[in-house]
Amino acid sequence: MNDTPTRPRRRRIRLLFGAACAVALTVSGTVLAPSAHAEADRQVCSNSTGSHNGYYFSFWKDSGDACMVLRENGRYSSSWGRSTNNWVGGKGWSTGGRRTITYSGNYNPGNNNTYLALYGWTRNSLIEYYVVENFGSYNPSSGAQRMGTVTTDGGTYDILRSQRVNQPSIDGTATFYQFWSVRQQKRSSGTITFGNHMDAWARAGLNLGSSWAYQVMGTEGYQSQGSSDITVSEGGGGNPNPNPTNPPPGNGNCSVSVTRAEDWNDRFNTTFSVSGASNWVVSIRTNGGQSLQSSWNASVSGSSGTITARPNGNGNNFGITLYKNGNNTTPTASCSTG
Structure with a gap:
């Protein structure tokens, strides 16, 4: 059973500590229904969670200039420079589940250590999970145990598992698994049928817990710089696969x-x-x-x-x-x- 590499381990410790603080504040909360009057844009530059225009949001950093602007509906934008050691933020839902989500926008990782992912936790068992859609110079599943692949929503994802031993989590210091689906064909817009990832993980012997914590479409940066402008919503948006469904004609030589x-x-x-x-x-x-x-x-x-x-x-x-x-x-x- 493989752990993630040394440098990302330090990164995850910082991130998980922030996640633990966030969930301790909001685990019992629910997403508010959209109000009759849309909330104004709100800039968030310090650690906080809550609801905005009917969506749950979370924001955490350990230092630096990273900020996130909460915009209409499920949209948020972010930017960060190298003064920020580690940050993560996004919009989504206070309770995860077997939902299909659609997201779109711009994500600018450059040659930096950053990624864009559907991210969340379960309890009973305690699991941290990711569906990674795009990333920069560092593949966040590096060092994890490869468990196979799954093809869904127009692309193929590598399925992996890693273990964290006595590390911070949403329930304090604990030992838990991380489940990964990392998309081979990077993209910044599309549909994620999360139930297909749940099923693929289960077929590989990776079973999520029975109790859901939050689930967000998040942007993260570690000792890097970049920006994103992402809108998330629940429901499918069609097949974003750029490859044709039907193959070219002809028998060829195979x-x-x-x-x-x-x-x-x-x-x-x-x-x-x-x-x-x-x-x-x-x-x-x-x-x-x-x-x-x-x-x-x-x-x-x-x-x-x-x-x-x-x-x-x-x-x-x-x-x-x-x-x-x-x-x-x-x-x-x-x-x-x-």
Whole structure:
């Protein structure tokens, strides 16, 4: 079981101490419904939590010039310079859950140690979790234990786990796990179907707790400089995947074999083996109402009908899990060169 590297460990200690203070102040609070009159923009430059225009917010720093401006609805903007050692802030919900969120805006990490993530905690068990959408020079999952991948919302995420031993948390000093989904194709706008990450973590043996603390779309910076302007809301916003759902036509010079694998009442696994090319595009034709639950060892786009798979550096063998949705037929596939 791997810990995160030395420097990020110091960073997380500072961040978790701030998170612990924030939750101690607000864990029993609930998000207020939007008022009839929108609240004015509010600048936050000191550690605080609360509600603004119907959204929960949190802001913490240990020093420096980092500030966050709370704007209309779920929007916030932030900026920070190198006088700030560590800061984190964002807007979201005082209680996390299996929600789908949409976010959009601008995130400017440069070549700096910073990231943009859906972030929160659970209790029973105590878990700190991240869905990292974008980051700068440092991948926040570095040093964590790799547990697989999941494809959802038009991209592929690495699934990882790390452990913190006797470190600050929302419940004081404790030993707890961190669950990570780190997007391979960085982006600053899109939809996060958090339930898909929960399911993927559970399939990898990573089970969140039964009691939810807060959940925010946050920006963090550590010994860096940057800015962000992010708007978050609940609900899906469509597939932001820039890659086409349907592959280019043509057979190319590769072939693919299809093998039916594990089978359950509601879903089944299918594995694929490509030969003849390393730069390939596999077109997978599902049947009836079948839909994609997850995938591994490939970058997969689309969720039903024709699904497209491309290599992601894990070789020529990959697999998918399909929900049957009343149809138990094994999909077919064809291969073309990319």
